[in-house]
Amino acid sequence: MPIPKHTPGPGETYDPAQPPPPFGHALKQYFAFQDEYVNLNHGSYGSLPLPVVWAASQLAYEIESCPDIFHRLLYQEKLDKSRELLAKFVHAETDEIVLVGNATSALNTVLRNFEWREGDVIVLASTTYPSAANTSRYLADRSEQPRPTIHTIEYGFPLTHAQVLDRFRPEMRKVKQLHANTQFTDVPPSSPSFVADPAAKKNKIVAVIDAITANPGVLMPWQEMVRVAREEGVWTLVHAAHSIGQEPNINLDEAKPDFYLSNVHKWLMGKRGCAILYVPKRNQYIIKTSVPTSDEYISPDTKTYEEKGTGFVLQHEYLGTTDLTPFMVVPEVFAFRAWLGGEEAINSYCRKLAVDGAKRLAEVMGTRVLDESGELTLNMPNIQLPLPVEKTPGELYPPELRTKINLFLQSKLLLDWKTYAAHYYHNGAFWCRCSAQVFNEVSDFEYLGKAFNALCKEVEVTLLRG
Amino acid sequence: MPIPKLSPAPGESYDASQKPPSFGHPLKQYFALDDDYVNLNHGSYGSLPLPVLYAVNKWNYEIERNPDLFHRLTYRPLLVKAREAVAKLIGANTDEVVLVPNATHALNVVLRNFEWREGDIIIGASTTYGAVANTIRYLADRSEQPRPIMLEVEYNFPLTHAQIIDLFRSKIREAKQQYPNTQFTDVPPLSVGSELNDEQKKNKIVVVIDAITANPGALMPWQEMCKIAREEGVWTVIDAAHSIGQEPNINLDKARPDFWLSNCHKWCYAKRGCAVLYVPKRNQYMIKSSIPTPHAYVSPSSPAFKETGTNFVAQHEWTGTMDQTPFITVPDAIAFREWLGGESAIYDYCHQLALNGGKKLAEVMGTKVLDEDGALTVTMVCPHDSKGPASLSLIVLVTQPNVQLPLPVEKTRGEVYTTQQLNQINEFLRDKLLKDWKTYAAHYWHNGAWWVRCSAQVFNELSDFEYLGKALNAVCKEVEDTILKKNA
Numbered sequence: 001m002p003i004p005k006h007t008p009g010p011g012e013t014y015d016p017a018q019p020p021p022p023f024g025h026a027l028k029q030y031f032a033f034q035d036e037y038v039n040l041n042h043g044s045y046g047s048l049p050l051p052v053v054w055a056a057s058q059l060a061y062e063i064e065s066c067p068d069i070f071h072r073l074l075y076q077e078k079l080d081k082s083r084e085l086l087a088k089f090v091h092a093e094t095d096e097i098v099l100v101g102n103a104t105s106a107l108n109t110v111l112r113n114f115e116w117r118e119g120d121v122i123v124l125a126s127t128t129y130p131s132a133a134n135t136s137r138y139l140a141d142r143s144e145q146p147r148p149t150i151h152t153i154e155y156g157f158p159l160t161h162a163q164v165l166d167r168f169r170p171e172m173r174k175v176k177q178l179h180a181n182t183q184f185t186d187v188p189p190s191s192p193s194f195v196a197d198p199a200a201k202k203n204k205i206v207a208v209i210d211a212i213t214a215n216p217g218v219l220m221p222w223q224e225m226v227r228v229a230r231e232e233g234v235w236t237l238v239h240a241a242h243s244i245g246q247e248p249n250i251n252l253d254e255a256k257p258d259f260y261l262s263n264v265h266k267w268l269m270g271k272r273g274c275a276i277l278y279v280p281k282r283n284q285y286i287i288k289t290s291v292p293t294s295d296e297y298i299s300p301d302t303k304t305y306e307e308k309g310t311g312f313v314l315q316h317e318y319l320g321t322t323d324l325t326p327f328m329v330v331p332e333v334f335a336f337r338a339w340l341g342g343e344e345a346i347n348s349y350c351r352k353l354a355v356d357g358a359k360r361l362a363e364v365m366g367t368r369v370l371d372e373s374g375e376l377t378l379n380m381p382n383i384q385l386p387l388p389v390e391k392t393p394g395e396l397y398p399p400e401l402r403t404k405i406n407l408f409l410q411s412k413l414l415l416d417w418k419t420y421a422a423h424y425y426h427n428g429a430f431w432c433r434c435s436a437q438v439f440n441e442v443s444d445f446e447y448l449g450k451a452f453n454a455l456c457k458e459v460e461v462t463l464l465r466g
Numbered sequence: 467m468p469i470p471k472l473s474p475a476p477g478e479s480y481d482a483s484q485k486p487p488s489f490g491h492p493l494k495q496y497f498a499l500d501d502d503y504v505n506l507n508h509g510s511y512g513s514l515p516l517p518v519l520y521a522v523n524k525w526n527y528e529i530e531r532n533p534d535l536f537h538r539l540t541y542r543p544l545l546v547k548a549r550e551a552v553a554k555l556i557g558a559n560t561d562e563v564v565l566v567p568n569a570t571h572a573l574n575v576v577l578r579n580f581e582w583r584e585g586d587i588i589i590g591a592s593t594t595y596g597a598v599a600n601t602i603r604y605l606a607d608r609s610e611q612p613r614p615i616m617l618e619v620e621y622n623f624p625l626t627h628a629q630i631i632d633l634f635r636s637k638i639r640e641a642k643q644q645y646p647n648t649q650f651t652d653v654p655p656l657s658v659g660s661e662l663n664d665e666q667k668k669n670k671i672v673v674v675i676d677a678i679t680a681n682p683g684a685l686m687p688w689q690e691m692c693k694i695a696r697e698e699g700v701w702t703v704i705d706a707a708h709s710i711g712q713e714p715n716i717n718l719d720k721a722r723p724d725f726w727l728s729n730c731h732k733w734c735y736a737k738r739g740c741a742v743l744y745v746p747k748r749n750q751y752m753i754k755s756s757i758p759t760p761h762a763y764v765s766p767s768s769p770a771f772k773e774t775g776t777n778f779v780a781q782h783e784w785t786g787t788m789d790q791t792p793f794i795t796v797p798d799a800i801a802f803r804e805w806l807g808g809e810s811a812i813y814d815y816c817h818q819l820a821l822n823g824g825k826k827l828a829e830v831m832g833t834k835v836l837d838e839d840g841a842l843t844v845t846m847v848c849p850h851d852s853k854g855p856a857s858l859s860l861i862v863l864v865t866q867p868n869v870q871l872p873l874p875v876e877k878t879r880g881e882v883y884t885t886q887q888l889n890q891i892n893e894f895l896r897d898k899l900l901k902d903w904k905t906y907a908a909h910y911w912h913n914g915a916w917w918v919r920c921s922a923q924v925f926n927e928l929s930d931f932e933y934l935g936k937a938l939n940a941v942c943k944e945v946e947d948t949i950l951k952k953n954a
Contacts, residue, residue: 004474004475004476004477004478004498004516005475006472006475009471009472031530032527032530032531033530033531033532034531034532037531037532039532039533039534041533041534044533044534044537045533045534045537045787046533046787047530047533048530053526053527053530056526057523057526060519060522060523061498061519064497064498064499064513064514064519065498065499065500065503066499066500066503066505066900067510067511067512067513068505068507068510068511068900068906069900069901071510071511072896072900073896073897073900073901101567101786101788102758102786102787102788103786104758104759104760104785104786105758105785105786107758108757108758108759112578115608115609115610130761131758131759131760131761131763131785131786134755134759134760134761134763134765135755135758135759135763137759137763137765138754138755138759138763138765141754141765141766141767142581143581143766144581146612263787265787271789272787272788272789273787273788273789288604288607289600289601289604291574291757291758292570292571292573292574292597292601292757293570293574293597293600293601293604294570294597294600295596295597295600297597297600297601297603297604299603299604299607300607300609301607319568319570319571320567320568320569320570320571320597320739321511321512321568321729321731321738321739322567322568322738322739323737323738323739323789323792326789410538410539411539414532414534414535414538414539415535415539420534420535
């Protein structure tokens, strides 16, 4: 059967020789959103432009015309091309970057590859993304030895970057003090106290550090935290799910985290099912296996291991049969963003809109913006909702009530008001986290404010009076 | 932006009230395969019918209309429908079935959830799929305790079902004898001795059993092997990657494996990547975490655990953002198969074609079919109920005949082929078949000879096997003239 002849619909193609429409609602024509849907939540699930949807669907037909040729002969080169583009983007070497399905998978690949010993410590934050915290908890929950323990640093925003660092720095020392009988001599190769002899390495501390936390959506001083951790002999796993395409000037060569991961299908507008996992060459020996384990796994006691080591890149070439189109359309994603004006133009529009939109939203709701110093916001401002604030946790909002309120807001916003931004409880109050994207304008924030005003009033009348 | 108006192109829709075309080449119109490509390798990557691909593309647009609405509210009921449809096909309860991206992933969920102790044993086979064997190897490779030991049953086909069962049972007994100081008292819930409390349970044996091996493509007497393992107190993980949509009458409620997994995107026409992981309720306590660990993970130390247990189904509802369309279009794949005539009709056509095609291919190449002895007299419907004497029941081809290639056979390893030549020949066959001859079937080296495993699908006919034979004759001659001559 010849590939069905579909023709691109409106918005599915663009002329790179012509200038793009201006940022704002004029760009909605390149996204598939319902006209009436006011999307201020790009940060949760991402959204790919129509030209990329089109490219992916055409590629799907091509793959089906001969699955064997694609999977056995063609796709490897395309995969390398995508990896190359992404590596350049974050200032890493191509062979330090592999693609996996999402940030959670990348995080699991790293944490599940460490050989945990009794006495090891995983350092998290109170704001760590739930599935990342749960992965650590699962490892600590092993019913018998060996298993790591978890140490959590509390962050109650708003905080300035200096305040974040003031909390983070001493915690590394505190962990060591709390476990005074443990010898934390298994330090990363980049640490000053590193020794190569495996027999000398006893226990380790691994810190999961958000580059941009989810709730609240705030930029952390992660490069400095990585530096501090390195000095203290602590392994750093930078959880940067929201970073690529939002955080400018990511330079992994300079920052030298031990591991780094980010979703291509969030702010970079990739197709869902694509994230990068960065493991510098000095640490690739830690990643013994992809997750799941593949055909290319190399057993340590073999000649192949002597030549290739753990074969980090090779192992991640094929993780079982799956839809490879999200990995394949990375070039189309970059091309579209280049056409829009490139990363700087995109992010400077979004940053300004984040600030202006947040201000307007706070005005409409009569509340305030979380980020007082301005250091915490890239494209995701956080604004307090017009609901009562509690001074001690549970005073007004026991956990079940928080869940109830969140479910109520979720369904009313989506079904009745046809708008959305993530909403959450933090540090005594309810907040919303908006995503300022290239297709948004200040009026979107005004509309969202109108919706929240009405809904929060309903919450007070129905859920809180009870 | 209104969704671009998608309308189905030829082959992308069908009238469910009209009869389908007959099996064979007339069905090619419903698949996106190139007209001149003779596809005898459906088994490797699967192929979804055009109406399913169309449904996927439509969903892709629908999801983008409001990603939050879809992922937060719309998706879960659709996932339940998909799980229900799959559970029905395999004789399981919906809440014993979850969807994951592929069989390798499912296998990793199971094997990585066991808490391995020093002294535990995992038994695979020489024919275990590469990535699965590697998963076992990785677990055994932990640089220090605790880690399991990896053992393998050696299967050299052709073998009868009785021979396979003997080899299997012997291996389990051998393993216990090899480690007499280990107390294998951690047995599965249905085995004798499972009533012991946790402190009394020391070590365990876990066996990974192929329902249908990959190379060669052979149906194993897995239900009987399950029964034996159960009697021996051994946990069973059934790698049935090729089964759903190929193996008829799968009844997990009856067979009672401890864990079972299969790819929906192979023989069941779903979009890549969609696989089913079956864990009966009695064993769900073992699966503490999906992979990756999600929001819905429940810590045993939390008060919620009393209510939810390990939250098996809920954990697998959402393992991070991904493309959900392969999962939610499973009902479309199953509906298309029902339109074609249903599982029985599909099986009957493909199985008969496999038998005839295998025979024809062997004729054209002047070689033989792998299960030649007994001249293909096997019934497929219920092999584990087969009343015939055990010595006559042969491995059944299902719908994937294995035929020997016209290349030299060796009696001892290395007699004819160096390892480098084996690799060269595989690459050469692959490139020539795909690029020059526009046809393909999986070729592999086994037990001293070269074989090809064909997949008989609803769009294939006997002439496809003839064409493949012609291609293989020519390419094998080239192999003898080039790669093998170099050794002379």
